[in-house]
Amino acid sequence: MAPPSGPIHGVKVLDLTRILAGPYATMLLADLGAEVIKVEPPNGDESRAWGPPFVGGESAYYLGVNRNKRGIRLDLALEGDRMALRDLAGDVDVLIENFKTGTMERWGLGYEAMLREANPRLVYCSITGYGRSGPWANLPGYDPVIEAVSGLMSVTGQADGEPTKFGVALVDILTGHQAALGVVAALHRRGLDGLGQRVDVSLFETAVSVLANQASAYLVSGRVPSRHGNAHPAIVPFEVFSARDGDVMVCAGNDRLFTKLCSLLGLAEVADDARFATNSGRVEHREALTPILARAFATYDCETLVDRAERQGVPLGPVQTIDRALAQPQVAAREMLVELSHPTVGTLRQVGLPIKLDRTPATIRRPPPLLGQHDEEILGGVRRAREPALEGAGLGREDDPHAA
Secondary structure, X not given: OXXXXXXXXXXXXXXXXXXXXXXXXXXXXXXXXXXXEEEEOOOOOHHHXXXXXXEOOEEHHHHOOOOOEEEEEOOOOOHHHHHHHHHHHOOOOEEEEOOOOOHHHHOOXXXXXXXXXXXXXXXXXXXXOOOOOOOOOOOOOOHHHHHHHHOOHHHOOOOOOOOOOOOOOHHHHHHHHHHHHHHHHHHHHHHHHOOXXXXXXXXXXXHHHHOHHHHHHHHHHOOOOOOOXXXXXXXXXXXXXXXXXXXXXXXXXXXXXXXXXHHHHOOXXXXXXXXXXXXXXXXXXXXXXXXXXXXXHOOOOHHHHXXXXXXXXXXXXXXXXXXXXXXXXHHHHOOOEEEEEEOOXXXXXXXXXXXXXXXXXXXXXXXXXXXXXXXXXXXXXXXXXXXXXXXXXOOOOOOXXXXX
């Protein structure tokens, strides 16, 4: 293991999340130096079974978002395990959970109980589908459904095709980022006044916020945005074109870049055409301009286009498959592929750290934990200390007086 480091080294996090948004958030915190304890149900995080592919008995899905954590098992339907969690929560800085709204409260593990009984400095982050209030608060949240109801799917896909979800669970990933940011903000505030607080993050609100310029366009104009495929609704040309041996994405975000693009393609006369002199004109005459550009792109191979674009400063790149994308020299130069040792996988390759800090760098210190790998290390002392109280109350660890 690498030595502890990172800007939030010393922060202790209790991670009750599963699947993607929550585990991604806690992995970000762990990469930045936090000590994260992943709490799983007896059968484990559901993503352990999501595959193929599997390697060393673990799913690639699970491995991708759970590094730098220690792992324990607790059955929160059992009073003894809930008591153990309360004990753990009294000694951490952050608790993150992504249960359905109200579940933690029914177990007596809600924010108010934690704040009052265990740890007034606790930052308690809840990740839900739709937020903890409002008419949809109790609905389950899944990324594709959220993409649909938030409006994201309506502006994704070809103009004459069906609404399309993203190729990755982008709302989950972005919600993980929002949760991590909210936790860091709450920790900063706690440093000023000594008090924790609840961080309430949802997939739905994240997705609505991601509408960004599309939502702004609607709110300003009253016109409902439509799908434009790989093109941009307000910038032309800003889309994918087919070369002889593949596809390229070009982003001519201003008039100067458009002129350079025309020079690159040997279309000086197009740059001089009054219809295309400004972006507003190009948007208005999109149907006339795009076929001209498409015919020109089709006469070049991708390598020639990329080389010319780099020399002229035109934002243009090939549409890569993932294998080719990860093999590019910039990935290596920025250390965006890393290797770590895993007890059953052996050498595990993973995507690296996107946040670079020069004084307190993020690090990868641990592989994703095996199921229950750190039960004895973390829970042994807690449970032994609790056994007399449990026996006195007539409750063993297998009793289930509050089964959900």
